[in-house]
Amino acid sequence: MTNTSVTTIAEKIFENLCTAIVKGEMPAGSKISEPELSMQLKVSRASLRDAIGRLEACRLVTRKANIGARVVSLSKHQLIEIYQVREALEGMAARLAAQNCTDQEIRKLRQLVEHHTREANTIDGASYFQQTGDLDFHFHIVQSSHNEHLINLLCHDLYHLMQMYRYQYGRASHRSVAATEEHRYVMNAIAEGDGEMAELLMRNHIRKSRQNIEQLLEAQS
Amino acid sequence: MTNTSVTTIAEKIFENLCTAIVKGEMPAGSKISEPELSMQLKVSRASLRDAIGRLEACRLVTRKANIGARVVSLSKHQLIEIYQVREALEGMAARLAAQNCTDQEIRKLRQLVEHHTREANTIDGASYFQQTGDLDFHFHIVQSSHNEHLINLLCHDLYHLMQMYRYQYGRASHRSVAATEEHRYVMNAIAEGDGEMAELLMRNHIRKSRQNIEQLLEAQS
DNA sequence: GACACATTTATTTGACAAATTGCAAAAGTC
DNA sequence: GACTTTTGCAATTTGTCAAATAAATGTGTC
Numbered sequence: 087m088t089n090t091s092v093t094t095i096a097e098k099i100f101e102n103l104c105t106a107i108v109k110g111e112m113p114a115g116s117k118i119s120e121p122e123l124s125m126q127l128k129v130s131r132a133s134l135r136d137a138i139g140r141l142e143a144c145r146l147v148t149r150k151a152n153i154g155a156r157v158v159s160l161s162k163h164q165l166i167e168i169y170q171v172r173e174a175l176e177g178m179a180a181r182l183a184a185q186n187c188t189d190q191e192i193r194k195l196r197q198l199v200e201h202h203t204r205e206a207n208t209i210d211g212a213s214y215f216q217q218t219g220d221l222d223f224h225f226h227i228v229q230s231s232h233n234e235h236l237i238n239l240l241c242h243d244l245y246h247l248m249q250m251y252r253y254q255y256g257r258a259s260h261r262s263v264a265a266t267e268e269h270r271y272v273m274n275a276i277a278e279g280d281g282e283m284a285e286l287l288m289r290n291h292i293r294k295s296r297q298n299i300e301q302l303l304e305a306q307s
Numbered sequence: 308m309t310n311t312s313v314t315t316i317a318e319k320i321f322e323n324l325c326t327a328i329v330k331g332e333m334p335a336g337s338k339i340s341e342p343e344l345s346m347q348l349k350v351s352r353a354s355l356r357d358a359i360g361r362l363e364a365c366r367l368v369t370r371k372a373n374i375g376a377r378v379v380s381l382s383k384h385q386l387i388e389i390y391q392v393r394e395a396l397e398g399m400a401a402r403l404a405a406q407n408c409t410d411q412e413i414r415k416l417r418q419l420v421e422h423h424t425r426e427a428n429t430i431d432g433a434s435y436f437q438q439t440g441d442l443d444f445h446f447h448i449v450q451s452s453h454n455e456h457l458i459n460l461l462c463h464d465l466y467h468l469m470q471m472y473r474y475q476y477g478r479a480s481h482r483s484v485a486a487t488e489e490h491r492y493v494m495n496a497i498a499e500g501d502g503e504m505a506e507l508l509m510r511n512h513i514r515k516s517r518q519n520i521e522q523l524l525e526a527q528s
Numbered sequence: 529g530a531c532a533c534a535t536t537t538a539t540t541t542g543a544c545a546a547a548t549t550g551c552a553a554a555a556g557t558c
Numbered sequence: 559g560a561c562t563t564t565t566g567c568a569a570t571t572t573g574t575c576a577a578a579t580a581a582a583t584g585t586g587t588c
Contacts, residue, residue, distance in 0.1 A: 093372045093582095094538065120572070130540045132353060135573095139357065143364035145456075151314045152547045152572055167456045174399035178391060235366075235388045239460070314547095315573065341537070351575045356538095373537055373582045 095129055099137035102127075107146050107157050108250045115159035118147065144243045146250070158247075162303045165251055168244065169296035173289050175240055176224060180272060180288035181281040182231035191230045192277050198223055199266065199273050206262045221248065223269050227276070227288075261298050268294070316350055320358035323348075328367050328378055329470045336380035339368065365464045367471070379471075383524045386472055389465065390517035394510050396461055397445060400452040401493060401509035402502040408451035413498050416451070419444055420487065420494050427483045442469065444490050448497070448509075482519050489515070 106112045124134045138155050141147040149155045183191075202219040228240045268291040275284035327333045345355045359376050362368040370376045404412075423440040449461045489512040496505035 139360045167454045171456050174395040178395035233388045235392050
């Protein structure tokens with residue numbers, strides 16, 4: 087999934103820190119000390135600063151001049167904002183995928199949905215599905231939109247943030263079966279080339295996910 | 308409009324290069340030499356590299372490892388891609404603005420539309436409108452969405468690119484009068500709090516802009 | 529096509545300037 | 559006299575710079 091042909095040191099550090107943040111190994115809200123971390127990783131401060139700059143660009147850390155960088159702290163409010171952005175962008179991605187995707191991409195999409203359907207009915211299915219399956223499905227549709235700008239926004243910036251929320255707030259909802267059904271509807275619309283319908287169904291799917299999350303978060307607090 | 312309380316040198320360079328690129332003073336596709344430019348601006352290479360990193364983050368330059376940075380070269384294809392992203396994001400922005408904006412923001416929006424209506428009917432109106440008026444209107448609605456993530460995406464990343472296209476491909480269409488009318492419809496939907504309608508109208512407006520651009524670009528080539 | 533050379537970028541190191549933070553002494557108020 | 563507020567200094571951290579080396583790319587020659 088991630089590009090393995092990483093060339094520069096700054097990029098390697100970026101990817102390492104990225105997964106560390108996403109997995110919560112660097113706690114949300116914690117401060118990032120440049121001298122300390124550069125010692126620890128055995129790289130120069132310059133390379134580290136470069137990497138931190140990239141993390142800032144995809145919103146995984148916030149930075150203030152002369153104060154420093156902190157791992158982003160995720161509020162419920164921000165999560166809802168991100169779902170609203172996703173609803174808009176992935177809706178468009180589904181529309182474009184219906185118009186532009188190749189036969190091979192449709193076959194691959196169908197395989198994904200079939201595989202997830204089988205998994206979602208097993209014991210650990212809910213966990214598995216939420217952790218990788220759902221994101222896989224969305225990831226593939228975005229790629230199939232063939233809109234480079236859209237792909238960058240969703241797969242480079244937002245993808246990591248979504249993963250981070252998954253790790254932090256955990257999963258465990260009863261939506262995995264319903265979600266795979268919704269995936270199937272979206273897939274069919276794309277396969278039929280019905281962009282209007284694909285966008286509508288994708289937006290409904292993401293909106294339901296958001297409402298589900300909102301309920302869970304309400305119950306927690 | 309731009310924040311004047313800029314603290315760091317890297318940020319100043321970023322803003323300077325940003326406007327230079329947008330206005331075409333640094334030609335699209337031209338290479339950026341780090342040693343040369345750092346000498347010219349009288350800053351260190353480190354600060355310049357920081358600034359170039361930010362430019363890359365908002366897609367104004369493209370960068371390849373060990374090769375260098377180039378001012379982004381705008382293709383017609385990419386312009387269309389950006390309009391598709393805008394259609395999705397600004398449609399959502401209009402919907403959220405209808406739900407969330409304050410009375411004061413509605414008054415301000417109405418003032419904008421009235422002002423643009425008067426300007427659009429003058430001789431130089433078309434030029435004025437396309438250069439600042441249209442972007443002002445969209446800018447204000449995005450702000451009124453009160454979705455920070457959406458605001459960042461549209462006003463920090465995409466805004467500069469749109470400006471750049473305006474400067475490069477020029478303006479001169481006959482859509483300024485029609486566009487202000489469409490603005491008025493969007494405004495009314497927002498004022499009435501009809502999010503569904505506001506999104507629909509905004510998307511239609513942006514789609515028509517895109518189709519108009521596509522026609523003009525077809526005619527050129 | 530292979531090889532040496534020149535150029536450019538990536539990275540490191542070390543240093544200094546500038547800003548922020550924390551703490552403690554000094555001043556003021558009740 | 560006890561408490562709060564303010565002031566000022568020291569310590570830490572970030573921002574910036576300069577110089578040098580490593581590594582990669584492109585070029586010209588054979």
